[in-house]
Amino acid sequence: MPDLLNVREAGRRTIRLLRFQDGLWDILLGVAFLLMSIYPITRALLGPTWNAVAVGLALSALFAGAAWARVVLVIPRRGVATPRPGTMRTMTIAFRLTLFLALVTAVLWTLFATSLVPSPPWGTVPDWVNTLAPEVVVALLLVLILSLVARSAGLGRIYVYGWLLGLGNLASSALQHYKGYRFGFPLAIAAGIVLMVGVFVFVRFLREFPAPRSVS
Amino acid sequence: MKAKECGQEAVQALACIDRVMHEPARLAVVTYLSLVENADFVFLMHAVELTWGNLSSHLAKLEEAGYVAIEKGYVGKKPRTTLRLTDKGREALQKYRMGMQTALRATAS
Numbered sequence: 001m002p003d004l005l006n007v008r009e010a011g012r013r014t015i016r017l018l019r020f021q022d023g024l025w026d027i028l029l030g031v032a033f034l035l036m037s038i039y040p041i042t043r044a045l046l047g048p049t050w051n052a053v054a055v056g057l058a059l060s061a062l063f064a065g066a067a068w069a070r071v072v073l074v075i076p077r078r079g080v081a082t083p084r085p086g087t088m089r090t091m092t093i094a095f096r097l098t099l100f101l102a103l104v105t106a107v108l109w110t111l112f113a114t115s116l117v118p119s120p121p122w123g124t125v126p127d128w129v130n131t132l133a134p135e136v137v138v139a140l141l142l143v144l145i146l147s148l149v150a151r152s153a154g155l156g157r158i159y160v161y162g163w164l165l166g167l168g169n170l171a172s173s174a175l176q177h178y179k180g181y182r183f184g185f186p187l188a189i190a191a192g193i194v195l196m197v198g199v200f201v202f203v204r205f206l207r208e209f210p211a212p213r214s215v216s
Numbered sequence: 217m218k219a220k221e222c223g224q225e226a227v228q229a230l231a232c233i234d235r236v237m238h239e240p241a242r243l244a245v246v247t248y249l250s251l252v253e254n255a256d257f258v259f260l261m262h263a264v265e266l267t268w269g270n271l272s273s274h275l276a277k278l279e280e281a282g283y284v285a286i287e288k289g290y291v292g293k294k295p296r297t298t299l300r301l302t303d304k305g306r307e308a309l310q311k312y313r314m315g316m317q318t319a320l321r322a323t324a325s
Binding site for chain 2 (some may be wrong): 014076077081082083087145
């Protein structure tokens, strides 16, 4: 029987059961970053607009598939619960931070892409700052956000995901800039590891949580 | 022993411990329910790692004490049992924790 009086551990266990026990979150994360790793290739093939459309469609299909799997395969086996706001506080902070950063990125990208705002005078800063500083910031943010998630769920593997994906993205950008590699294979390897772990966790979930014959 | 007699003495504090709550499986059930607004039977069974029959019998006792509300309904054609900790249950858990702390402090001093 799990720890009874440790409310914090019980909270973490609740989050794990509700969000991470089935491995779908890992699979989504892995595929999303795998798409990012081939983004420069598909962009060169399809052009910026159609590439954005294709990636958007692929991500939408992925989320729809995960939602279907959750309803059909996960919920009958694992059950459902509505956590109290306090139980999910750290997860909520991580989620809101991610949304905020995604929104800021989208706004800045739109402003620069449509030339509504002139691009910063990059010529005055050293080349490595121009190239890698944003990627270092992205890596640190990935580590921060995934560490928050890992801490709230008490899951060691998510700490590793943060470092893997952050450093993979940084290495891919460096290779792209200095060696001209279009395929971000360090990020693809990192995302592939996350994806494989997700698939393993999902299969384990299906084995350990058999579908009940008579539903409660 | 009446509530007002529950003092700081070890014996008094121990005598006031809620016997319904003072059972590991029921305490686990109440602890997990205190973290959620509501949960269904299957989720709780996995969370506290009890068998179907065992959880049912503990829930019956908790419902009898007024600590847990059990609602039976349907989602589509499938039956679903939804469980919720009542205000009385939440208060009893809080009292139980304080009572145990008092008793342990009293026995240690």
